[in-house]
Amino acid sequence: MTEEIIIAGFGGQGVLSMGKILAYSGIMQDQEVAWFPSYGPEMRGGTANVTVILSDDRISSPVLHEYDTAIILNQQSMDKFESSVKPGGVLLYDPNGISRHPERKDIKVYRIEGTRLAAEMGNPKTFNMIVLGAYLKVKPLVEMENVKKGLEKSLPARHHKLIPLNIEAIEKGCGELETVQE
């Protein structure tokens, strides 16, 4: 099994940390992982994206140009990465702020109202975990127990009290996933 994912959105949406938690969860179940961010000036208040690879085998290139899954969280990223999803692959997106929805017919498309649900939870910072939950519903590649361990590993100890809230957000995301086309 090898899963190649791009997570793309705005800086501040928790794109990089979502990728990190996913990668750490992979390590917790003995998978090989790679996490490669876009870096540089585009990070400063602009778009941010990260490539995450989970695999049972040694990972070759950490830099990818096509993906099994694209998790898309703003319009710029939709424009940039919709075409990079492999045929038959997955596109998961938050419709908030999206004016041009996915058009490809050869991929599976899912929606998660992450922004709205995070607001409902009363904490916008749960956004990325809601999206992660939706992703894990589509591709249950890591077990919840390992996601929890991944959270413990990737969050500094002073934030460990927030783990239950994060788990709650992940579960919410799992429950609220909408299928657009399969």
Next chain:
Amino acid sequence: MGELRLMKGNEVIAEAAIRCGCDGYFGYPITPQSEVMETLMIRRPWDETGMVVLQAESEVASINMLYGGASTGKKVMTSSSSPGISLMAEGLSYLAGAELPCLVVNVQRAGPGLGTIQPSQADYFQAVKGCGHGDYKLIVLAPASVQEMNDFVDLGFELAFKYKNPAMILTDGVIGQMMEKVELADFKPRWTKEEIQANCGDWACTGKKDRKRHVSTSLELDSELMEQNNLRFQAKYKEIEENEVRYEMIDCEDADYIIVAFGSAARICQKSMQIAREQGIKVGMLRPITLFPFPTKTIEELAGKVKGFISVEMSAGQMVEDVKLAVNGKVPVEYFGRYGGVVPTPGEIVDAMKQKLIGG
């Protein structure tokens, strides 16, 4: 088994330095490697191992602080990215000329000039041909994973002290910024005064006591003697070439064609190999781990068995010259690369291989 972590290449350099008993880090911020010093400053190793970390006023100062520390038998290192390494070229020449051990990490970005902060391998010539003036070599290690970033810090120091020569880890923005699973080394204590005496006692400037004075210098105004110094250096480089070549061979046994690639380019080429093999092209890869010493003999041997080589680099074609020297005309040697901060795709590498090497 050591501690498992998910870490960035740059962060691992810092952690590995603390764990391998490094005495001092001197550096100056530059993208894409600033996390090295940032991680060290967060870790405060001076409280833990006594390791000194200092932000210098420039790369010029950092490399000369290394000269100072190295002269006293201490394990010292710096890290920078391409433009900063150019500024260190003078100092590296002096360190090599004074036969001082140290470790320099170059997390390459694309040039020339200020260029871009995106990854590149265009400092190959600078690293392996000696980037400052005079006839000298650096020992150059090229990690292709975050794990190797960890492993090569200790290895770099080991080789630097073994040969009293600066060692360089030549990596780039991909490996520096990427997070992977890494097994951290166990802590090794810093050398004690007695250990420095035992390991470096015949040359280190530790204070003249019951011996002749030690002078850490690259200067010798008598040209006959300076030639002798140079002959000694060349003999040392030859010894390094005989003893320290490191490389990895992947699927070369049945290969018709060999990709030669190092560092992050080698990672991308592994994917190209999968694609090519699926198309029935028998391709293998030689990944030089040491760029100096270069695996010349291995390439020479392979040249007798295969139909051709392609050197894949994130530069305009630098390592290809060394591959050609090794192959010495026996079979075709081609080059493919993207540069200026662009990372090649596995597919375009396969296409280039078919077009340039296989024909059609």
Next chain:
Amino acid sequence: MDIKDIIKPENLVYDKTKVLTDNVMHYCPGCSHGVIHKILAEVIDEMGIQEETIGVSPVGCSVLAYNYLDIDWLEAAHGRAPALATGVVRLNPEKYVFTYQGDGDLASIGTAEIMHACNRGENIVVIFVNNAIYGMTGGQMAPTTLVGQVTATTPYGRELDLHGYPLKITELVAQLPGTSFVTRQSVQTPAAVRKTKKAIKKAFANVGQKKGTQFVEVVSTCSSGWKISPVASNKWMETNMFPFYPLGDIKDSEKETADKFKVQ
């Protein structure tokens, strides 16, 4: 009386310090370096710190200083001596570390290194030999060359519009909170030599007490570069250099502590 009756320890009036080697110095007649080397060696000897002292020599006429003082030495690239000294002292804080630099080395190519070493308050002694000219390369203009002074690259005298002003680097480093003792001395008379030796000794003692950067400028002559005799050189220095580079202590205080500048 036989010669053997005279050569006895109790009759000894002068003895070369053991910290000076027996190597014949390469300096020109009339050059100040020899005297400065000697008093530096005497200070190290008298303080009993030969085993604890590490020198950093520059690029310039004193590049070979390591041949004359019997201590461990590092030879720096041009201007970089304060960076080397930083590396040495940070990793060996118990040592007495000094740089020995000329005006081209310290005040031109090495301005960044000296400013920042002084500003960090590196616990080192800086001996700054200012003879207002590049000696080793054949008498070209230095940053400290006086206005109107003739050198190989100012054949009609230093011109302000063309070359800018002579640099009073010692006054500049005295402004930095990392320096504690900053002084300007000379060695053209026995009295001046004694004062300079006293200043160097104080600088080393201050380093022993971890007082930060100690900066001793010695205004010096360069008969070969100035193209005048040694005696006339001393006179020229007194007439022309002393008014612009006045002798005496510029700063003698404790290194400033950081807390008063800390953000609130």
